[in-house]
Amino acid sequence: MKDEIKTHWNGRAAEYDKNVRQVIYSDRERVTWQKIFIQALGREKLKILDVGTGPGIVANLLSDLGHDVTGVDVSESMIKKAMENSDALHHSLELVQGDGERLPFESGSFDAVVNRYVLWTLPDPMKALAEWRRVLKPGGRLVVVDGTWYRHGKDKPLSKKLLQNLSVPLIMITERRMPKCHDLDDDIMNNLWSSNLKRPEADADMFKSLGFSQIQIVNALNKRLLTNLDYLKNGHCGERFMISGVK
Template sequence: MTRSTDVQTALNEYWTQRSVPYDEYQQRPDRKDLDLAAWKQVFADALGTAPLDVLDVGTGSGYVACTVAELGHRVTGIDLADGMLGRARRHADAMTTPPTFLRGDAVAPDFPANSFDAVVNRYVTWTLREPDTALANWLRLLRPGGTLAVVDSTWFARGLHEGASDQFKSFYDEDVRQALPLAESTTIEPFVDRIRAAGFVDVEAVALTRLHELDLEYGVAPNHEVLTQYLIRGTRP
């Protein structure tokens, strides 16, 4: 049986190696402003306008954390991939009211209970080891009435290694694949079901049609295909 530490080490190393091209792709000048406007709308709709204490788990290069901070929220972003944190801090240095970026585990964030009004992430749940543990911890971190807002899709419905790069397959090997129960979901429902099972209420998945339109018009990253992305939102009772 693969230990969770071994799995997480592989994930950390992969995303550190990918941090520069991943971040640069998100900053593509041909669609940068359109993307930012679309993502601001996604999280404005999810979180509302009143300033909140927000935790971005698995923040990566900080795209969502910075976007949410620009909406006026007080944001903390955590990640275990040091390369990604380096990119996130570069973006924060250019902001007037930046997020705080810390090294931390998305599955087990090290904060007291009831610390945040919202927990957010993007493209994280598919690659979570122990997603049920993670969701239970996110629920614990939220104040009553707090919001969970995550974005993901069925990226690997045909199999985790189908069409993948050699670099991806070397880190997301068979042991890692077996440790990621949501990675090969064929619909968004398993994500929704686990969020409900964790104790969140009023859970719904909303298709992000504007992002889909932008992907159709401008294309997507190598080894990816145009898929519908979903915002899954839930509330702590």
């Protein structure tokens, strides 16, 4: 499954970057995301690892806050995009191609490990969380931002299906592009742990069983992140949340 996931993200890197890069290039989105991470990490300058960095969105906005950031991603095409964004913003990120479940870093290397929209896609979330905990210094914080993307597989409630149908003409008119359907292969989607468990409750259980303390959950991030128009275009994809805990 991991090879299929890597192929999926390699194939989507350019178009994914185009769709999400406004987070680092637009003031409104960048500042909103920065406030969300400040809420979890505070303002002290930290050595941070962004796992599954993709085109380096979170890595760049944390670097902008003065942190020393390393990004790792399994997809070489995503790392290339992350390098382009980091160069364009004159940030000096360390970017490494590697597997988030077998990180090429010593134990206890980072003050914080963060990731956005990554955990849902990993076949063995406990293994990944344990690996992220390994590279944290004692007292370091793990911050996971994710969404309820494929909950219930293809059996979305009617309200979500209607929103999804409405989103197509809205995206065509406001963004002058034809939205593509990126649903994963049915087998992968239905077998992913994240399609079948209630989140973030399931995440909190995993954090607890791995020994994380001071677990904090911030729900309903869509309200903070999406304008009304964004909600009509993307609200059908799922609700975003943040969960964090201390090693």
